[in-house]
Amino acid sequence: MIPPIANRFVAGESPAEALAHVRQLNGHGVNGIVNLLGEHYDEREPAAADAAEYRRLVADIAGSRLGACISVKPSQLGLEIDESVFRRELEEIVAAATERGVFVWIDMEDHTTTDATLDAFEAVARERDGGERSSSDHRSDDGVGVCLQANLRRTRADLRRLADVPGKIRLVKGAYDPPSDVAYTDSTRVDQEYRTLLEYAFEHYDGGIAVGSHDPAMIEHATALHDRYGTDFEIQMLMGVREAAQYELAEEYDVYQYVPYGDRWLSYFYRRVAERRENLRFALRAVLSS
Template sequence: MIPPIANRFVAGDSPAEALEHVRRLNERDVKAIVNLLGEHYDERDPVAADAAEYRRLVADIAGSRLEACISVKPSQLGLDIGEDVFRSELTAIVNAAAEHGVFVWIDMEDHTTTDATLDAFETVAREQGGGVGICVQANLKRTRADVRHLADVPGKVRFVKGAYDPPADVAYADGARIDQEYRTLLEYAFEHYDGGIGVGSHDPAMLEYATALHERTGTAFEIQMLMGVREDAQYELADEYEVWQYVPYGERWKSYFYRRVMERRENLRFALRAVLTG
């Protein structure tokens, strides 16, 4: 059971709890990207177990007629064991999702996994003719070239500022420079992509910039934000734009919850209030 202090950011232990949260979101015109928590497995058993749960999850989403998709992590699907393991499990999930008409996002992890993740995405996206998306990180110096390459790959691209604290030789560290790169990447995407743009940001300035690009170019896009972060803004934006909330669930909630708490002062204040008043 997820304790009250964490259930702002995590939907529950089980798929049923996650889908119930999705149902409540859909009632407020917000769609959901559902993620089973788990990462960096170095044994096959947890990889196989999570992959099987994702295949069941896409069937449950399709059967419930909810507005939802799924998101998977490469290291959750065995990338730390071997690229062949990751590709095999990813392909099986994408194939199952395609049968049910459910979209699959592939999360991006640290910079050492970028090539393997992009290569796997391109392979499955071309095989399926779409139905899958990838995340790119504005703080990585390589991302401008990656975004140009991805322009003709079927599927979607989520743009985020980036995390994981990569080394200076591969990434920008200055916040202003990362913001500049983020805007440049969005400009290119809105000018050269035929839709399929996910703006993954809670930054009001970046969301305003994206909506201005949309109004200027007419290119379709969606806004993606995390469960528990600026949810009032999510509901307000959903009155006018397509909004998706990233909805994590599962027993491995602790590390995810601590990351959310520590990354923003507002989240830390929430956790402290919950401890003091609980």
């Protein structure tokens, strides 16, 4: 069982607990992006097991009629074993999800996996769609999307490359501490790049933009761009972070919360606590009051 100190950031250990959390979110007008915790597998068995659980999760979401989709990590599906393993597992998950009308997000990991991740995204997106980006295809409930990181120097070119791919794009500031020769390391520079990427996407994409940020300034910039261009978009935030703001934003915009679950919750919890002082204060208060 996940202790109270961690259950602010992780929905539980089972799919049922994760979907129960999504049901509560839906009551506030917020959708869920459900993620089974797991990554960096170097053996085939755990990758295959997690892929099978994702296919069952797709069936559970479809049967529940909840406002929810799923998100997978390439290294969880076998990318570190071989790119062909990752491709095969991803294709089977996307096929199952397409059949049941459930959207699939592909998370982005460290910069060494970017090419393999984007190539796989483009391949499955074009295969399931059979054509180029259109106003109906890329926003469909049974589509596929991928994450781009603003701190990577290559991302402007990647965003241009993917403009005609029939899938969604999630823009985040980025993590994983990549080296300075491939990434911007100054936070002000990353913010500037994030704004520039949003501006390009809202101007040149016909929708399918996900703003993955807790930064009020970036969300305000995105809403202003939406007002200027009329481009459809959604806001994505993590479970346990600015949840009151998520409910408030959901009154006007499409909002999704990233909902992780599973028995590999400990390392994920530590990352959430370490990345923001507000999360650290929450954890300390929980320890002191227990």
